[in-house]
Amino acid sequence: MPDFFAPCPRGLEALLRTDLESMGAQNVRAIEGGVHFTGDWTLCYRANLESRVASRILWRVKETRYRSEQDVYKAVFELQWQRWFDVGNTIRVNTTAIRCPLKSLEFITLLVKDAVCDRFRAHCNERPSVDTLEPDVRIHVFIEDDNLMLYLDTSGDALFKRGVRSHTNIAPIRENLAAGILRMTGWQPGTPLLDPMCGSGTFLIEAAQMSLNIQPGIARRFAFEKLKNFDAAKWKQMREQAIAAQLPVKPLEIYGSDLYGDALKTASRNLQEAGLAECVQLKQANVLEITPPAEQGTLVANLPYGERMGELDELAELYPKLGDALKKKFGGWTAYLFTADKAILKLMRLSPSKRIPLFNGPIECRLLEYKIVAGSNRK
Template sequence: MTLHYFFAPCPRGLESVLVTELEQLGASSVRGRDGGVQFQGDRRVCYRANLESRVASRILWRIATRPYANEADIYNIARALPWNEWFVPALTIRVNVAAIKCPLRSLDFVTLKIKDAVCDKFREITGSRPSVDTVQPDIRIHGFLDAREFSLYLDTSGDALFKRGLRKTAGDAPLRENLAAGILNLAGWQPGIPLLDPMCGSGTFLLEAAQISLNIAPGSKRSFAFEKLKEFDKGLWAQLREAAIARQKPVVRQPIFGSDLYGDVLADAHANLSAAGFSEIVTLKQANLLEISAPAPLGFLVTNPPYGVRLGEPERLVEFYPKLGDVLKKKFSGWKAYIFTADPLLPKFIRLTASRRTPLFNGALECRLLEYKMVAGGMRKVRETDITHQAD
């Protein structure tokens, strides 16, 4: 099969995780870039990356990269491409453009020139042109410009890959699924090791952990844009999907625990886990974080505190964070705690020393993943070894 160039955007800070993941899926020439990973692969790699990547936001197939000077160059580069060989004009399209250090004045005008070029090429070859649908298009076309080069991509994913087709209700400011999966990876959590999210919200960490524990491919319950392309290999896709489903593990209860102070929020998590078929896998209960105990002697606590939204004013947060630190010290000895936050007050007021601070972005919001090893000095090596053995 022919090798193509691809780019997989991901939440910033997770590029190294995605590099490893794509290499495991058979990609070649894998290189991390700011905000994503570029790689090479054939049709099989493209399909597998869409089906199995937990961290990528999309899989973009690069169809052109050329130097440019003005908008006329953009139009001519786009018009020269064989769009009619890739999809039929009955499909709807949407064009998105992003740029860094681009000298052109209007990205909206660039977007229009690309759309015109695609439609003009179709009209010239077939006598008809695709319609534009900005909400739910069949085909997404992505343009990217830097100071000198213009690149065009066909989006093989369709809806963003973090839309797993599982979650029925989102709640306030939900964490994107691929960011949650990346955080679990960075934390070093493995299936079989107890995992607790004591402020679980709508349950994103729990949903991702359940899928990882059962080896469920995140894209196994949804469709993709590549299925609408002319070169779609239906037989290969069926083979890859069936193989992924065959690798799933039996649905049995896992040491995955979630709690939240608010009943309405916990109802969202219940609904999401139930819709995904994970009700019997994850243990949920309504509880105040400041009053709970560790559900196992060793494990990982991973959470995204709902700063401001559900806890109220900054004064209450300044009061809450030291209490959170006390609970971790007193009740979670032997655990590793990972707190994902955009709140700059938390590291200062929790009164614990972070062993690692990893910069991550939740969309455009700069955050930190703070690691706290809740171990007594002499027990550190023993307990970390014990945690590793629990994963075996």
């Protein structure tokens, strides 16, 4: 059975492990930054189609010890790449390493590319071309100490790209991180959800899709479709079943607001592109002035972050007012604020009931849970 590795945002590994197990994955092992598992190709297609949290599904084609650059070349050249994809496919090699004793990762990338091309040349006298922007086949090289792992990427574009054209404003959160945060909040489809700082609407779209059983990968293509072992009939059947299981688009108790009209325009366009405009109510409002759209529910927000001095001052002013506004008006709600800014803990004047560490790329963040009970909880 093939071995796979699914990278994901750090902090979401346990969630991804549970999802993969429920899809039937075996030998599931979470490590920092992702989950190893084994399974058949149907599982691989399914994980690509259904996982909201994984960043990619990588198929491990080789794991070996190495000492020198020559060992790396040899390990790559020995593999029968022509069995997996056609010489007419374009390729790209990505190398990442932890504690790599070799001098240059760029050199390793070139070496691996050369070894793959040389293997094809030995086989058919032709070599695949490189396309770094939109390759058909991505080869990932992972080096950890003296361990070399080679992967073929079955996803292609990263899985947080849901295949629907999306317009962004300054600081959108990645879709798979947003979906993971929603899952961490325990929010259940069918119950009220509010993002009062919705920006381009990432939480809203993920939540609407979750409510309507729309699989995150239903609108996109995958790299596994280009591999020689691609089972088109199986994939067609899986897609058809997923489409048949979707619920009809209808108004949902999902609400978004933002201070800026431009942000709302972006959110509205993105919801429209996703065919979900009907599901979400959008409003232009200051988070400090909104009234809750229901008696209880889940509030989730990815707080603005300040990089320049003035912005930091603005945020320092916002936090205590936000704490007061939540306490005054949102009794009965649970608020989840996602931020990298530790200053919030002192300035909010509310004590979080949970602090969940999560990474936004390399940036360490916290998902803070506040159970709002009107008039209490003040430090």
